[in-house]
Structures are given as C-alpha cells and as structure tokens.
Amino acid sequence: MENMRARAAAKAFLLNSQHISPLTITFNRFFAAIYGAGLLALFYYHITSLLNSTSLGSFYLSVSLFISDAVLAFMWATAQAFRMNPLRRREFPANLKELLEKDSDFPALDVFICTADPYKEPPMNVVNTALSVMAYDYPISKISVYVSDDGGSALTLFAFMEAARFAAAWLPFCRKNDVVDRNPDVFFTSNYHLNSETEEIKIMYEKMKIEVENICEKGMDELLNVKEECMAFNPWRTKSFTPKHHPAVIQVLLESSKNKDISGEALPNLIYVSRQKSLTSHHHFKAGALNTLLRVSATMTNAPIILTLDCDMYSNDPHTPARALCYFLDSKLGNNLGYVQFPQRFSGVSKNDIYGGELKHVFMMNPVGFNGLLGTNYAGTGTFFIRRVFFGGPSSFESFDLSKHSPNHVVERSIESQEVLDLAHLVASCDYENNTEWGCKLGFRYGSLVEDFITGYCLQSEGWRSVFCNPKRVAFYGDVPINLLDGLNQIKRWSIGFFEVAFSKYNPITYGVRSMGLLMGLCYTHYAFWLAWCIPVTVYAFLPQLALINGIQIFPQVWDAWFVVYIFLFLGAYGQDLVEFIHAEGTLKKWWNDQRMWMIRSVSSFLFGCIEFTLKSLGINPNFGFNLTSKAMNEEESKRYKQELFEFGVFSPMFVPITTAAIVNLASFVCGLIRIWKSGGAWEHLFAQMLVAGFGVVNCWPIYEAMALRNDEGKLPPKLTFFSISLALLLSYFASFFH
Ligand SMILES: O=c1ccn([C@@H]2O[C@H](COP(=O)(O)OP(=O)(O)O[C@H]3O[C@H](CO)[C@@H](O)[C@H](O)[C@H]3O)[C@@H](O)[C@H]2O)c(=O)[nH]1
Numbered sequence: 001m002e003n004m005r006a007r008a009a010a011k012a013f014l015l016n017s018q019h020i021s022p023l024t025i026t027f028n029r030f031f032a033a034i035y036g037a038g039l040l041a042l043f044y045y046h047i048t049s050l051l052n053s054t055s056l057g058s059f060y061l062s063v064s065l066f067i068s069d070a071v072l073a074f075m076w077a078t079a080q081a082f083r084m085n086p087l088r089r090r091e092f093p094a095n096l097k098e099l100l101e102k103d104s105d106f107p108a109l110d111v112f113i114c115t116a117d118p119y120k121e122p123p124m125n126v127v128n129t130a131l132s133v134m135a136y137d138y139p140i141s142k143i144s145v146y147v148s149d150d151g152g153s154a155l156t157l158f159a160f161m162e163a164a165r166f167a168a169a170w171l172p173f174c175r176k177n178d179v180v181d182r183n184p185d186v187f188f189t190s191n192y193h194l195n196s197e198t199e200e201i202k203i204m205y206e207k208m209k210i211e212v213e214n215i216c217e218k219g220m221d222e223l224l225n226v227k228e229e230c231m232a233f234n235p236w237r238t239k240s241f242t243p244k245h246h247p248a249v250i251q252v253l254l255e256s257s258k259n260k261d262i263s264g265e266a267l268p269n270l271i272y273v274s275r276q277k278s279l280t281s282h283h284h285f286k287a288g289a290l291n292t293l294l295r296v297s298a299t300m301t302n303a304p305i306i307l308t309l310d311c312d313m314y315s316n317d318p319h320t321p322a323r324a325l326c327y328f329l330d331s332k333l334g335n336n337l338g339y340v341q342f343p344q345r346f347s348g349v350s351k352n353d354i355y356g357g358e359l360k361h362v363f364m365m366n367p368v369g370f371n372g373l374l375g376t377n378y379a380g381t382g383t384f385f386i387r388r389v390f391f392g393g394p395s396s397f398e399s400f401d402l403s404k405h406s407p408n409h410v411v412e413r414s415i416e417s418q419e420v421l422d423l424a425h426l427v428a429s430c431d432y433e434n435n436t437e438w439g440c441k442l443g444f445r446y447g448s449l450v451e452d453f454i455t456g457y458c459l460q461s462e463g464w465r466s467v468f469c470n471p472k473r474v475a476f477y478g479d480v481p482i483n484l485l486d487g488l489n490q491i492k493r494w495s496i497g498f499f500e501v502a503f504s505k506y507n508p509i510t511y512g513v514r515s516m517g518l519l520m521g522l523c524y525t526h527y528a529f530w531l532a533w534c535i536p537v538t539v540y541a542f543l544p545q546l547a548l549i550n551g552i553q554i555f556p557q558v559w560d561a562w563f564v565v566y567i568f569l570f571l572g573a574y575g576q577d578l579v580e581f582i583h584a585e586g587t588l589k590k591w592w593n594d595q596r597m598w599m600i601r602s603v604s605s606f607l608f609g610c611i612e613f614t615l616k617s618l619g620i621n622p623n624f625g626f627n628l629t630s631k632a633m634n635e636e637e638s639k640r641y642k643q644e645l646f647e648f649g650v651f652s653p654m655f656v657p658i659t660t661a662a663i664v665n666l667a668s669f670v671c672g673l674i675r676i677w678k679s680g681g682a683w684e685h686l687f688a689q690m691l692v693a694g695f696g697v698v699n700c701w702p703i704y705e706a707m708a709l710r711n712d713e714g715k716l717p718p719k720l721t722f723f724s725i726s727l728a729l730l731l732s733y734f735a736s737f738f739h
C-alpha cells in the first residue's frame with residue numbers, strides 16, 4: 001500500500017478533501033465563552049446560598065442543587081471539546097480508477113462479522129449482512145468474509161452453507177444489473193425492476209430463506225437428523241457440545257481460488273469460525289471473538305485491511321471500500337491513519353424515533369467534532385482498519401509469538417490445506433492467549449464492556465489517527481432496539497463499559513490528556529463519565545417537585561436577576577442542541593424524543609449502571625456481562641413501535657424511577673396550581689419549579705398514556721403503577737420532614 005500512496009502523491013490525485021465552517025467554529029467558541037460565564041455566575045449564586053442556608057434542610061437542598069449543577073457543568077465543559085474544531089470530509093472514489101488500474105493493485109480486504117446467538121440474532125439476517133459485503137464492488141478474489149459465531153450454533157453454519165450456494169447466483173446478478181441494494185432482503189422488498197431474471201433469483205432467495213427459517217424454528221436436533229450425511233455438523237454430534245463449552249469449529253465454505261459463481265467468475269472466501277469455548281476460561285465477549293478472527297484470518301489471508309461489522313449492520317453501498325481507500329491511500333494522512341469509521345445508521349427507525357435509537361450525538365454529531373482533532377472513536381461496526389494497528393503504535397511494532405501472524409506475512413497455501421486449518425484451530429483455542437499480550441497490547445482491547453470504545457481510545461493514545469467518513473448515501477444500516485427495555489439495557493451496558501475505562505489506568509483525564517492532548521482527552525472523558533448524568537437528572541426529576549408539593553421555594557423568583565441566569569443556561573443548552581441536532585439530518589420531533597430519552601436513560605440506564613458498577617466494585621454481583629441486544633422481531637411489538645407507543649409490558653426495576661418521576665411531576669404540578677390558587681395568585685416565587693414540573697409532565701405524556709389510557713400488551717403493568725404511586729407517596733412523606 002505504501003507504493004500506492006507514493007504514486008498517489010506523485011501524480012497529485014485528489015482522493016479526499018476537508019471542510020471546516022469558520023462561522024460555526026467562531027460561534028461555538030464565542031458561545032462557549034458566554035455560557036461559561038453564565039456557569040460561573042451560577043456557581044457564585046450556589047456558593048452564596050450555601051453559606052446563607054439557615055436550616056439543615058435548606059443546606060441539604062442547596063448542596064444537592066450545587067452537586068447536580070456541578071455535574072451538568074462538567075458534562076457541558078467536556079462536550080465543548082467536540083465543538084471547538086468540527087470538520088467534515090469528502091472523498092472522491094472516482095479518482096481511484098486512475099490509481100488502481102488492475103484488480104491486483106487493490107489491497108485485500110478481510111471482513112469480520114460477529115454473531116453470538118441464533119435466537120436473538122436470526123441467522124437469516126446475518127446471512128443478508130454477509131451477502132451485502134460479499135457483493136461489494138471490489139475485486140472479488142480480494143475479499144474474504146469471516147463469520148464469528150459466539151453462539152456456536154449449527155443453525156448459523158447451516159444458514160451460511162445455504163448462503164454460499166446462493167452467493168454463486170446473487171453476486172453475478174448484482175454485477176450484471178448494477179444493483180445498489182446488495183442485501184438481498186432489502187433488494188426484494190424494494191421497488192426493483194420486475195423481469196424473468198429477477199423473478200428467478202427471487203424464487204431462489206425465498207427458497208433459501210424458508211429453508212433456513214424452517215430449520216431454525218425446528219431446532220438443532222432436526223437439523224442434525226436432516227443433514228445426517230453432512231460431515232460439517234459432526235462437532236455438534238458429540239454430546240458434550242454446548243454453546244459455552246465446545247472445541248473450535250472452522251469451516252471454509254467458499255475458497256476464492258476454487259469456487260466459481262454461475263458466470264464462471266471467482267467467489268470471495270467465506271469462512272465460518274466458532275472459537276473454542278470452555279466454562280473455565282474468560283472469553284472477553286466480542287473483543288475476544290474479534291481477536292480470534294484477527295489470528296485466524298492471519299493464517300488464511302492476512303489482508304492488510306480489515307472491516308469489522310456487527311451481524312445486523314449490512315452494507316448499503318457497494319462502493320464503500322473504495323471510499324475507505326480514498327483515505328488509506330492518501331499520502332498526506334500517511335502512515336499514521338489507523339482506521340476509517342463510518343457512522344452507525346439504522347433502518348426501521350419509527351417515524352419520529354421515539355426511543356432516540358439513532359443516537360445522533362454518538363454516531364453523527366460528536367464524530368464530526370473528533371474529526372477536527374485526532375480523529376473519531378471506534379464505534380464497533382462499520383470500521384475499516386489497517387491490520388497493522390493491532391500490533392503496536394505507528395512506530396513501535398510489537399513483534400510477537402508466531403511470525404505467521406505478523407501483519408507482513410504472506411499466506412501462500414490454500415486456505416483449505418491441512419496445515420493452514422491446523423494452525424487456524426490452534427489460534428482459535430481458549431488457551432492460546434494465556435500469557436500473551438493479546439487484549440492489552442495486541443488486538444482488540446479487554447477490560448471494558450465497550451471493547452470498541454477502549455480499543456479506539458488506546459489506538460489513538462498510541463499515536464494512530466482516524467477519519468470519520470459520512471458519505472451522502474448511507475454506507476451501513478443496522479437495527480435499533482424496538483423495545484424500551486432493550487434500548488435502556490443497551491445504554492446501561494455502554495455506560496458501565498465507559499465507566500470501567502474511567503476507573504482504569506487509562507482514565508481519560510489523566511492518561512488521555514497526557515497522550516492525546518486536552519481536547520481529545522476531554523472528548524473521551526465526556527463518554528467515560530456518561531453515567532454521571534444520572535445525578536443531576538434524578539435530582540431535577542424529584543427535588544424541585546417534592547419541594548413544590550411542600551411549598552418550599554428553591555429557585556430564584558421570576559423578577560430576580562438570578563432567574564435570568566437560570567433561564568439563559570437552560571434555553572442556551574437546549575437551543576444549541578436543537579440547532580445542532582437539526583443540522584445532523586434531524587427533525588424537531590426527533591429532537592424532542594431524543595431529549596426525552598436522555599432524561600429517561602439518565603434515571604434508568606445510568607442510575608442502574610451506577611448501582612451495578614458500584615456493586616461490582618465492592619465484589620457483590622461481580623459477573624455482569626455482555627447482554628446481547630435482541631434483533632428478532634415480535635410482530636405485535638413492532639406494530640406498537642411503528643405506532644410510536646412506549647413499550648412497557650413487563651415489571652422491570654428499570655421502569656420504577658421513570659414512572660415514579662412521572663407521578664411525582666404530575667402531582668407536584670397540580671399541587672403547585674392549587675397553592676397558587678389558594679394564595680390568591682402569588683405565582684412568582686414558585687414559577688421556576690412549576691416550569692420544571694411542567695416540563696416533566698409534558699415529557700412524561702407517553703408514560704401517563706401507558707398507565708391509564710392504553711389497553712394493549714405494552715401498557716404499564718398495573719402492579720408497576722401501584723408500586724410507583726406508593727413510592728411517590730413515601731417520597732413526599734419524607735420530603736415533608738424538611739419543611
Ligand atoms: O460475546 C459476545 C457478545 C456480542 N458479540 C457481538 O457483538 C455485536 C454487538 O452486540 P449487540 O448486542 O448488537 O450490542 P450493541 O450495543 O447493539 O452494539 C454496540 O455496542 C457494542 C459494545 O458494547 C459494540 O461492540 C457494537 O459494535 C456496537 O454497535 C453483535 O454482532 C454480537 O453478535 C459477540 O460476538 N460476542
């Protein structure tokens with residue numbers, strides 16, 4: 001690749017460009033200065049009220065408000081790092097043609113697809129993801145797709161055996177007809193041109209789909225019966241084989257040099273890998289799976305470029321690898337460019353995205369901020385890596401155990417030869433990593449539930465740079481959780497993972513700032529302390545309201561100058577966020593839902609994340625794990641999701657703070673009205689609290705609906721409503737002691 005870079009430099013091919021908006025940057029910095037001054041004023045106010053508190057009750061109140069605002073200010077300050085230097089990039093894949101003239105000029109590409117459970121991640125979806133990348137517009141014999149099956153399921157293997165056969169027809173079909181949607185499922189549900197050829201291939205696809213889904217429904221025993229003569233399933237025939245305890249299973253399903261498609265052209269390599277599992281060793285979840293793939297692929301193809309994908313993230317644009325090459329082959333970005341990150345975008349999001357599943361801040365807005373610094377974080381999927389990044393910093397190569405895995409090693413043997421397969425099995429075994437640097441200096445990093453976050457962070461600390469690539473045509477689409485609890489659990493897992501990094505030796509405030517500079521350090525700090533948001537949001541969800549119920553004034557009254565400071569800080573933060581959100585292809589309604597979900601997550605995901613993290617640190621309940629997000633669809637649930645109804649349905653502790661807050665806010669708003677009415681219209685001193693409670697009530701509308709107005713399966717279980725009402729009563733009873 002280095003010689004390609006030199007050639008690109010010599011001929012001055014324009015492969016990409018950078019765009020900054022001086023106006024935005026100036027505004028952001030200016031606004032940050034004013035807002036910062038507002039915060040200073042607020043803390044002056046807090047300190048004076050602390051010093052002037054007359055009773056223990058008012059002291060506690062002031063301390064709580066002070067701490068909450070301090071956390072909000074901290075999160076605000078760290079978030080400013082994203083606003084100092086936003087940068088957008090564009091790439092020009094058309095110019096690659098002049099640089100890469102022959103197929104052999106293209107670097108090889110190894111694609112890693114992870115799946116972990118055939119029931120939560122239906123094999124047919126995984127197959128569609130794989131087909132969408134196998135059909136990339138790229139020299140086919142340069143592509144190898146490795147599927148990691150942590151579910152150790154013969155059902156997934158079976159689905160891929162079928163997919164390998166279907167690929168022989170699908171790939172030439174896409175090429176010949178210049179199909180853009182190369183995920184077959186998406187293609188056949190789109191408005192495609194109907195003719196005899198499309199009819200024929202659709203029948204093939206449907207046949208495969210029915211067969212795979214049938215077998216998945218009937219289960220493993222049926223599969224082993226039906227495929228009695230098939231050797232590939234032999235490992236599953238031993239009694240001791242379970243998803244959590246089994247030998248490594250590696251099957252080459254397609255070998256490029258041997259298998260041809262129906263038009264006689266080569267097919268990509270397709271390899272199924274289920275690493276060895278044992279009940280006694282730690283597997284490090286997805287990071288462990290990816291490291292296995294790094295090694296297995298090194299024994300087979302050892303491509304210099306690697307694409308990591310989650311099983312639900314299909315490719316939506318066959319030219320995506322070319323876009324990544326526009327950066328990797330750029331001599332200016334040079335040898336330090338470690339990875340190119342595409343945004344996670346989602347298909348099947350409800351019209352106004354009720355659960356804020358698009359996570360625009362995480363996947364669209366913040367990466368632009370990172371982009372103007374040293375590059376964006378690694379988001380786990382939709383990422384093209386240079387293989388070399390997994391073996392030490394740009395100028396500190398970690399030489400290691402087997403020279404056969406070195407990123408420079410050239411594989412000469414057939415991937416199906418016994419020698420290669422033996423080595424592949426060896427490196428996929430449980431014990432292989434014992435006493436090695438895998439997971440700390442080599443490969444994807446261990447030690448956090450968000451392996452993507454810690455890996456990208458460590459790579460950047462070592463000196464690798466990255467690029468955020470966000471083309472007009474969306475490059476990858478994934479699934480969003482369509483169920484509230486799934487969504488909350490996912491964010492809880494992430495926030496715990498981030499916090500693990502905050503409490504490790506890699507704390508971004510110390511280690512991060514030292515190795516990458518202040519702004520990069522602050523960006524990573526912002527994520528690392530994500531769950532700190534539970535403090536201010538929980539306080540603001542209950543405290544002003546409980547005070548209001550008891551007639552205690554806690555904010556300045558309307559005509560007070562300090563009230564203006566409060567209003568400025570509130571509207572300033574919300575207004576700026578709204579503008580940025582809309583700018584990131586958002587709408588007003590989506591933004592509204594997004595801010596609501598931020599509050600909901602704070603009192604559930606982050607709060608429980610905090611509790612679980614503490615319990616774990618104390619040694620109680622130490623084994624929280626990677627709770628897989630379900631991608632399987634329940635028809636009734638999907639219907640309600642499309643109608644944008646909040647899905648409760650079950651009694652989960654996660655829902656308790658949300659519903660209790662909803663009740664307290666409504667009750668306090670009503671109490672406030674009564675108080676004002678009783679006092680003959682004296683509203684000024686309680687106005688700010690009425691505003692907070694009113695804002696809470698408006699935000700909680702879907703919760704009241706789920707409590708009282710709905711009758712479907714997704715409504716709030718009455719038990720939960722009663723529980724929350726009792727809790728709310730208890731809270732206001734305790735609050736009355738502070739009077
Ligand atoms: O033990 C495991 C657990 C998970 N996975 C795979 O990891 C991926 C992500 O899992 P998912 O349940 O979809 O988690 P999400 O929260 O949706 O994923 C986000 O967050 C993860 C970190 O928590 C990142 O790895 C992902 O790339 C990112 O999309 C899926 O393909 C799984 O099959 C494994 O391979 N082995």
Ligand SMILES: [Mn+2]
Nearest residue numbers: 310312478629
């Ligand atoms: Mn996912």
